[in-house]
Amino acid sequence: MAIPDIFKQRAQSENWDLNDAATLTANKTIEADVIIIGTGAGGGVSAEVLSQAGLKVVMIEEGGLHTSDDFNMDELEALPNLYQEGGTRSTKDGAINILQGRAVGGTTVVNWTSSFRTPASTLNHWKKEHGVSGFSPEEMKPYFEKMEQRLNVEKWAMAPNSNNDILKRGCEKNNWSWSVIPRNVSGCWDLGYCGTGCPTNAKQSMLVTTVPEALKNGSSLYYRCSADKLVFSEHKVESVECIAIGKDGKTPTGIKLSFRAKHIVLSGGAINNPGLLLRSKAPDPHNLIGKRTTIHPVNINLATMPDTVNPFYGAPQSIYSDHFQWPDNDEMGFKLEVPPIQPVMGGQIAGFHGVKLTETMKNLPNLQGTLALMRDGFHEQSQGGTVELDSTGKPILDYPITDYLWKALRKAHHVMAELQFAAGAKEVKPLHLDAEFYKSLAECKTAIDTLPQELFRQRIMTAHLMGGCIMGGDEQSSVINSQGQFRHADNLTIIDGSAFPTSIGANPQLSIYALALKQSSELANFLTGKLAVSA
Amino acid sequence: MYGFVMDRRSFLKLGFASSTALTAVGATATLSGCSETLPENGDWRVLKTQDRIMFTAIAPVMLKGSYPEDPEAQKIAIQKILTVIDSVIFSLGPHNAKQMSDLFMLLNFTPTRGLTTGVWSKWENASESEIENFIVKWRESSLGLFNLGFNGINQLLTAAWYGQKETWSDIGYPGPPYADVLITKKTL
Numbered sequence: 001m002a003i004p005d006i007f008k009q010r011a012q013s014e015n016w017d018l019n020d021a022a023t024l025t026a027n028k029t030i031e032a033d034v035i036i037i038g039t040g041a042g043g044g045v046s047a048e049v050l051s052q053a054g055l056k057v058v059m060i061e062e063g064g065l066h067t068s069d070d071f072n073m074d075e076l077e078a079l080p081n082l083y084q085e086g087g088t089r090s091t092k093d094g095a096i097n098i099l100q101g102r103a104v105g106g107t108t109v110v111n112w113t114s115s116f117r118t119p120a121s122t123l124n125h126w127k128k129e130h131g132v133s134g135f136s137p138e139e140m141k142p143y144f145e146k147m148e149q150r151l152n153v154e155k156w157a158m159a160p161n162s163n164n165d166i167l168k169r170g171c172e173k174n175n176w177s178w179s180v181i182p183r184n185v186s187g188c189w190d191l192g193y194c195g196t197g198c199p200t201n202a203k204q205s206m207l208v209t210t211v212p213e214a215l216k217n218g219s220s221l222y223y224r225c226s227a228d229k230l231v232f233s234e235h236k237v238e239s240v241e242c243i244a245i246g247k248d249g250k251t252p253t254g255i256k257l258s259f260r261a262k263h264i265v266l267s268g269g270a271i272n273n274p275g276l277l278l279r280s281k282a283p284d285p286h287n288l289i290g291k292r293t294t295i296h297p298v299n300i301n302l303a304t305m306p307d308t309v310n311p312f313y314g315a316p317q318s319i320y321s322d323h324f325q326w327p328d329n330d331e332m333g334f335k336l337e338v339p340p341i342q343p344v345m346g347g348q349i350a351g352f353h354g355v356k357l358t359e360t361m362k363n364l365p366n367l368q369g370t371l372a373l374m375r376d377g378f379h380e381q382s383q384g385g386t387v388e389l390d391s392t393g394k395p396i397l398d399y400p401i402t403d404y405l406w407k408a409l410r411k412a413h414h415v416m417a418e419l420q421f422a423a424g425a426k427e428v429k430p431l432h433l434d435a436e437f438y439k440s441l442a443e444c445k446t447a448i449d450t451l452p453q454e455l456f457r458q459r460i461m462t463a464h465l466m467g468g469c470i471m472g473g474d475e476q477s478s479v480i481n482s483q484g485q486f487r488h489a490d491n492l493t494i495i496d497g498s499a500f501p502t503s504i505g506a507n508p509q510l511s512i513y514a515l516a517l518k519q520s521s522e523l524a525n526f527l528t529g530k531l532a533v534s535a
Numbered sequence: 536m537y538g539f540v541m542d543r544r545s546f547l548k549l550g551f552a553s554s555t556a557l558t559a560v561g562a563t564a565t566l567s568g569c570s571e572t573l574p575e576n577g578d579w580r581v582l583k584t585q586d587r588i589m590f591t592a593i594a595p596v597m598l599k600g601s602y603p604e605d606p607e608a609q610k611i612a613i614q615k616i617l618t619v620i621d622s623v624i625f626s627l628g629p630h631n632a633k634q635m636s637d638l639f640m641l642l643n644f645t646p647t648r649g650l651t652t653g654v655w656s657k658w659e660n661a662s663e664s665e666i667e668n669f670i671v672k673w674r675e676s677s678l679g680l681f682n683l684g685f686n687g688i689n690q691l692l693t694a695a696w697y698g699q700k701e702t703w704s705d706i707g708y709p710g711p712p713y714a715d716v717l718i719t720k721k722t723l
Contacts, residue, residue, distance in 0.1 A: 003717060072718045073711030076619055076698035079626075086626025094634065094683045191712055199717040250625065312708060343708050347693030351686075353670055358600030361697060365707040392629040433674060433682065456682035 003200050006208060007067040016215040018065065021225035021244035024255045032058040032220070033527065035240050035261040037227045037276070040106020041509050042496025043267030044206030045147070045516035046523075047214035050265075053524035057219040058259060059211070060242060062226040062268075063103035064249060067207065071197030075344035078196035080249065082110050084271075091385065092398040095455040096297065098271075099463040104223050105207030106269065108509060111463070112194045112316040112340070113183040113203055115153040116506035117144045118514070121326055125378060130501040131473020133482045134518070143514040151184040151204040153510065158190055161314025163338045166305065166368045168319045170419030171336075176323035181337075183315065184509070192313045192340055224249070225257055227268065230280040230492070237264045237492045263491045263527055265520070270465035270498040274387040275395025277469070277479075283488035288479050290387030292470050293397055294377035294503035295462035299409050300339065300349060301416040302360075303368045303425035304437060310365050316340035317507075324415055325375065325505055332382060332408035334372040335506060336416070341369050351433050351459060360437075370420060372412035377467065377502035379404060384503075387468050401460070406453040409460070413448045417441060431459035464508050469498040484519040495519045579617075581624045585643040585658075587617055590692070592658040596666040597692045601705060612699075619695035638684055651681070 011018055033055040036043045043059060051057045066081050079087035082103045089098040101107030123140060126132035147153070160168060160180075171178035188202040201208050215221060224245040231238045244255035266273050274290035282289065321336040339345070346367065350360045360367075376382045385399030413430040418441065420428045427437040428444050432451045438444035451458070471494075472478025475487055480499060486492040497512045499519075504511045524530075579587070591613050595602045603609050624635055641647045649655040652669035656662075673685040696702060703710055711718065 069719045073714075074698075076694070079694075080622055085628040085631070086623055088623060088627050088631060090631060092630065094631070094686075189713070191717075193711065248625070313712065343697035343703060343706060344694045346706075347697035348690045350693070351689070353597045353674070353689055354599040354667070357598070357693065361601065361706045363707075390628075390630045394629050396628070396630050433685075454679065454682075456679045456686060 003068060005067050005069040006201050007212060008069065010212055011215070014216050016212075017218075017220040018215070019220065019222045019225075020065070021222050021242070021255065021257060022247045022253060024244055024253070024257070027256045027258075029258045029260065030058055030220070030222070032056045032259070032261045034058070034263045034265060035060065035259045036265040036267055037240060038106060038267035038269060038272070038496065039104050039206060039211055039221070040101065040267065040269060040496065041108050041206060041512035042269070042516045043265065044105065044108065044210035044214075045513050046265050046267060046495050046520035047219055048210035048217075049517060049520040050524050050527075051214040051217035051219045053528050055524065055527060057214055057217075058261070059214065059219060059221045060225050060227055060240065060259065061104050061221065061223040062245065062272075063101070063106075063223065065104045065221075065223045066109070066197060068197070068199055068201045071193075071199040073191070073193040073196050073199060075196060075342055078110070079344075082197055092388075092396045093455060095401065095460060096295070096399055097461045098295075098397070098465070099461065100269065100271065100465055103207075104221065105205045105211060107463075108205035109197055109207050110195050111205075111507070111509055113185055114317045114320070114337070114507035115148070115151070115182045115184045115510040116504075118511040119325075119505050122502065122505050126501050130470070130478065132471055132501065133473060135482065140514055140518070143517045144510065147510060147513040147517055148182070151209060151513065152186040153182045153184045155180040155182045156315055156318040158315070158318075160318040161190075161192070161311075162305075162307070162309040163311040163314070163340065163368055164317065164319040166303070166309065166423045167321065167336060167338050167370060167419065170370075170423035171321045171323065173422035174418060176321055176419075178319055178321040178323070181318050181320050183318070188315065190315050192316055193342075194316050195340065195342075222257065226252075227276050228279070230264065230276065230282065232280065232282060232489060235488065235490050237489050240264060263493065263523070265523070266469075266486075266492060266494045267496040267516075268498075269496055270468045271387055271395050271397055273494060273496070273498040274468040275389065278387070278389050278395070279393050282486075284479075285488075286476050288470070288477065290395075290468050292377060292384045292501065293387050293399070293468040294384040294466045294500070295397075295399060296464040296466075296503050297374040297376060297401075297405060297409070298371050298461045298463070299374075299412055300369055300371045300431045300459065300461070301413060301420055301428055302350070302431065302437075303370070303420035303423075303428045304363055305366050305368050306424060306426055308365050309368050311338075311341040311367055311369060312343070312364070324372075324412070330379060331411070332379065332404060333375045333505065334408060334412050335375070336419070337371055337373065337507075339369045339371050341367055349431055349459060351431060351435075368420065368423075368425070370416040372409075372416060373464070373507075374405065374408055374412070375503055375505040376405065381405075384467055401455065409458065410448060410451075410453070413451075414445055417444045417448065433457040464497075464503070466497045466500040466503050466508060469494045470501040471499045472501055483522055493519065493523055579621050582617060582621045583639075586639050589639070589642055589658045590617060590620060592661055593666055593670070593688065594692055594696075596663055596670060597689060598696050601696070601702060612696075615699055616692065616695040619698060620691050623691060623694065635687065638687065
């Protein structure tokens, strides 16, 4: 209570129109100028921009409304409230764990605040390989600048925590480049609990920035309201049919909500966007919806350090290295960062049981984690995964792990071991069921070369979901055009990370913010009949 | 140290036999009406009695060294663990929920449990070494589905256990900082 819950306070003083669909007792039809499905990085920014243009905006969110009073730095409390499928979402075969947010504010409520501009190489690749227009580094610069200003993105000025400092030290010892991560925080307490919802409202997530601004501008929010189907007529979305979800976050209450508007913005994220379109039998003559879903596959090394690390405290990510991001050969590049390790995460990733698990967990204060974010989607042998529907109509991601990806995962284990031993690690364990903590770099590298590259034995995770509704210049190979417009309905625009034709090669939130600012500004001009203005 | 562990070849054969057995057990259980479809206890959203007995048996082995040995402390511990697992399984999407339900059926029907885990006695009567053998077998199996099964049970139990603040002092985790200022929930 010592920290004011600014969302709740403003909701009351500014008389926001908040609607908990779980409590509705009768079906409802709602009309607006624009319906925005999803309140994460894409939907939040779009809601702010479109409401500022004077449009009546209604935001739909499947997750619940949880604000700073609800954020208690508790993993077991946060997982069911703030994550898709309670943090248990996975790829179809179960080989990759998926961490994705599900709440008002979307994944921005639980991400670790790393805020990178889309690399120029990625933007140039989109133009060259996917015919994307308007996204050159020069054209995007003003949008990055505006969003950095809006969300207070700055390089972390405090000292990195030990977990991150070890990444820095390891890079320095090996003569690898590294840099400080820009973060979207204002008055950050350096706590380390970004992943369970920021208890101090320092993180400039959509929950405390754009969604409140849109509500102040007279927008409405319907939460625990799940978009079930878009009703398509000839080249138009007639309505968005939703079902109310009960307070348990899962069970439909039986109440239906129907939303109608001149224009629909789809911002439900990769996986859920293609899911909704497939469920709605959206026109898809070239069978592209759900294809090219990229995820930045992540592998991890754990190290035991001689000194206390306390990997559960302090800004989770403040140092990164792109030394291996853009290799000269055609191998998959990767970004090096660290994961915060709190008890639940630590226990789950260790991959041990019994006494070995207990001994590893007793060592938690001395553990350091290093992770590699694989830059997928840039090579013919890395085309991403495919979102399909399961027998109940829910989306599920089928993500193949190709030899090309296996090769990069192995290389990253080597690189991370080199980094951790250079930084003084006593022992290092690549996260794999067949791996132990190895006492020397040589022993560790020998092991890495022989670890079987098998699903379920190699630990792979993702927290970045991209693609599946990709933009591009050619109708035969893209779901939306470079303005985000769905190719088979005039009043449907897709604005979020699902538009990316490849992965980003960096934590994607700022890429989504900038894309959303660009696309929604153009849409606002179109809908209000104003001439296009430059950002 | 772990006693009898099958070699990969014979376990592979067993794997095929058991997946056939699993299909059969599903059909038999459904036809004979012995498939327990609803939890009989209103406090549990998903977990059935047999599932709870199974986790009660596996937890002390999976978490050996950290799990309490005193029977009274165990009762409290398992109640907390089961509450979390029940909530996690409730959150599963339909695809993973089906997988988990198949897994529990396999582990709770004696023929399939015996074939795939080597635990032929009921869970409540299984010895520590039997359960340890099962865990190691599934972890080491060349059949991915058993690795997946190990990962699932392992992650459920580790999350449910290390999420409990009672375990934190043993692992050197002082808990969330500024708790008196920043934690606004009522204490459980």
